[in-house]
Amino acid sequence: MVEIMKFILIDKVIQLEAGKAIKTIKNVTLSEEYLADHFPSFPVLPGVLLLEGLIESASWLVRTTENFAHSMILLEQARNVKYKSFLPPGGQIEYSVEAKTVEENVSSFLGRGVSEGETIVEARFSLRHFNLAEQDPTMAAVDAEIIENMKNRWRLLKR
Amino acid sequence: MAQSRDEILQQVRQVLVDALGADDDEVTTEATLMGDLGAESIDFLDIVFRLEKAFDVKIPREELFPAENLMSDPEFVKDGKLTEKGLSEIKEKMPHTDLASFASDPDINKLGNLFTVGAIVNYLEAKLTTAGS
């Protein structure tokens, strides 16, 4: 199955310490469609997509640490997410995420995004990880499909 | 019903823990909001809103954290330090802060150190007393 990837808010993983920390980068370019609306005459990466970059970075840390045991990794809680500066097209942001705890079904993190020496975003957040089959055993095949797709995606991100 | 200083302190500490994501034991009376607890502009606004709700008072932001406007005025700041005028302006606007050590070296970069947890408690103690009377 060829995956058409659009909603991915990181481009590359640059550092990974299992169970502990991950660093990723994202390029921002004018051809990203939502920039036309956010904002016209002043394009900047939307704050929630900066958070999404942190969430994705942390999710990869969890997936690799738990060896892709779970299909679903979702944001459970985000706190004190501060937007300190703007990230315009042509910029690149480096996300650093540190795990505070990584357990079987929950994990918590401290994340930060920096561009050209300036902190753009800071956040504290927790994720929850589970398989759909836990609630509905008939979904086991769907879990397997998601996990397979995420393993393929990982191969592209960590190159 | 007047609140004791300790009751005020506990509520202030809870507000700061929530607003700044700080650990309970980091929020000591001497802790500075900016230096020790990592507070920034948006956090100062968040803190003021939360204190207003917690203590049911109106807190004009310039009353609790006035220094920001001060810092850009050339009458008050010269060569990175507060002038005599600047110092007396601070004394007038921020009676809730501890100016003794600051006055000996009124370095503008150190202005942030005036905003301590204790300063907020002092401000609220005074504010709540007048509100009650």
Add this chain to the structure above:
Amino acid sequence: MRWIWIDKFVEFESGKRAVAVKNVTLAEEHLHDHFPGFAVMPESLCIEAMAQTAGILVGEARKFEEKVILAKIKKAVFFDYVKPGDTLKLEAGIDSITAEAASTSGKITCDEKLIARIDLMFSHLDRNLGGKEFPEDNFVFTDIFKSLMRGVCFAEKN
């Protein structure tokens, strides 16, 4: 992907409270990536839907004269996930508002089921310059947002 995460307002009490709805449909491209095999609306976009609901409420309270931008997510807690076919109801209320900023609290529900509680802080950009440069015109409240307001029926002020 158009950057508009609510479909219409169903209640609007100027300066106080607003309720918007958002339909979630497989026709939205990003759902196919999140995740490939089982579509779930990303929590970050649920937060944006709330930010737009609350942001317009805050903007309208000051007649859309301020550039209202999301400055801080105080807290966003998720209790369940959202799937294609769901209709989200986003309720936001203004807790505090001054010339410089506003604080809002809100919740997202789907068929009475609680999906999330989200508390936000908005900054009025022109009052909090912070040395950054940006255009004079209000680029935040664009035509899309203004068209959402056209359908709004303002609640009677008590």
